[in-house]
Amino acid sequence: MENCRLSTDLVVDILSRLRVKSLMRFKCVCKFFYNLITNDLRFMDTHYEFHKAKTDCVLLETGLAVRENYLLYKESSEYNEIGCIYLDIPTTPRAMWVKCCKGMLCLISTRNDIAKLDNVDYLIYDIWICNPSIRKVKALPSVTVPYRLPYNAYVHNEFGFGISNDMTWKVVMLLEICSFDVSTNDQQITLVYSQVGGDSWSLRQINAVTSCRDIGGQFNDFYLSGLDMGLNNDFYLKGRYYWLANRFHDEPYTQCLIWFDMNDEVFGRIELRSDIIIPSISIMNDTIALISSVGDSSSFDIWLMMGDDNNTYWHKQASIDCVVDINESWIPMGIWNLDGELLVYLFKRVEDDWDWDSDSEYVERGVPPYFISVNLVTQERKMFSVSKERKSITMASHPTAGDFQVYNERNIDITEEWERNNFRGEALYARVYEERLHFL
Known part of the structure; x- marks a missing residue:
């Protein structure tokens, strides 16, 4: 200098x-x-x-029982390309959940087979905090659930990750332990795992407020996913973590948002409009945005939440018409920048590019994902292809030992990688990701 x-x-x-x-x-x-x-x-x-x-970046989750995670960012507006960073999270013998807050990722894995907890006394979860932008990861002390499990049980899991006003990072864990024996009552447990300074973390149990089985999309069902890893709509916003809850047992069927306040450590509920179908929830102008499908899904409406907890109403911000043919579907992913652009996944069905695999699932051959960015004001549309080369952040594969390190980025040939990816409409969810230099 x-x-x-x-x-x-x-x-x-x-x-x-x-x-x-x-x-x-x-x-x-x-x-x-x-x-x-x-x-x-x-x-x-x-x-x-x-x-x-x-920001023009999202954390994209794909797949149903097996989830994959990517960072998609607008690499070139001139050439209409989206860069892709594949988060090569290590394969573990159990499930892995990834949550996002202010550029930090929370990775959660269970050491137990949550689909069948035979001869297991206690549940144990391993948790890491990761900032992929600066390539740093820290393993937190493992969490042992303070409840002795009944024989022949399974568990539903939901998680939240955020930061309080005093800059304390917290992980909230909603667990519902169920027995295959119908005479045994289900046990709901809610835990808050919070940073108390440096590398020290504390675990507290608080009152449960809702069944985990109400949270998530229509595929968040134990018998459908096998590992309770279905599609979720959840996100952090201004000190609260939100989950979309679907009350299938209600007549008529209703949806609401369950929130957890990172400061007061209390739960609340926001009722959603009962006259619309909500495939996706996002954030726009620092408030909650509902993306609803209209009619035969040939158009979408964007609704912004106005008011406060005591007086909430929904304002229609925009309507987007989809001009698609019979072989295309638009899957809304969310608002992904402050310019007010809706990110849409373009799901193409091309008969010559489909095959029937051994698992009786349709797979797409060598076709990279395409996305559309729609300006909510001008209705201008830009189609983006994922760049032909993507970068991968690779991590070590010894999570239970706490040996979890981020290695250098590398380039991969994308054509073969996309061949059997779960880029299907019902298996996609995106959260806005914001780069940051901070770490714990």
């Missing part, structure tokens, strides 16, 4: 406008850059707020 002709303030301002990937390279330039990028909390906050307002 001694020979730099620019003022320090100007250099800091320039650096704050760069992507995290570039900053990871520049921290090796000099000690000033290194300390600014890795230790200066004020610079980290400035960088996060600047890029939060310009």
